[in-house]
Amino acid sequence: MTGHMFIETTIVCCMVAVGIAMLLCLWRLLRGPTVPDRILALDTLSVTAVAELMLLGMHLDSPIYFEAALVIAMLGFSSTVVLCKYVLRRDIVE
Template sequence: MNAALIIETTIVVCMHAVGVAMLLALWRLLRGPSVPDRILALDTLSVTAIALLMLFGMHLDSPIYFEAALVLAMLGFCSTVVLSKYVLRRDIVE
């Protein structure tokens, strides 16, 4: 078999697996019994979205998706910190 075909097939299979992980994280976000569970699900959804963007960039061989994944990583980190701080103190600004 051709090595390029194996790599492309592996990338597509991984994209499907990450898509299933995103659906499970979305289910936990909607069904979560508590607020910390929902924050963790949102963070997991952010990480899986980053992984999906990276895989999609590899699939299309385009560097723009890597930059979009970097921006999403920064926004995901900031949103997790802000939401966690709000849950702990009920105030965002000190």
């Protein structure tokens, strides 16, 4: 039983750490001095959101959070590619 409590405590501590990372990413997204800084903060925020959902799924022992994390990961990657292409060319469609 001690191992189970240790894992649960570790998951909760990791959720707090990832939550703090999300707040720092949000701060950089809002205050970023340049557009590339904001794009990087948005990408990092999507990665930390995936991590938070995975941890929540482990904590609650529910598989639905893993599917939501997969959707957020796909949307985060797509949005990063589109935003980077827009910054480089100032045009999304070729």
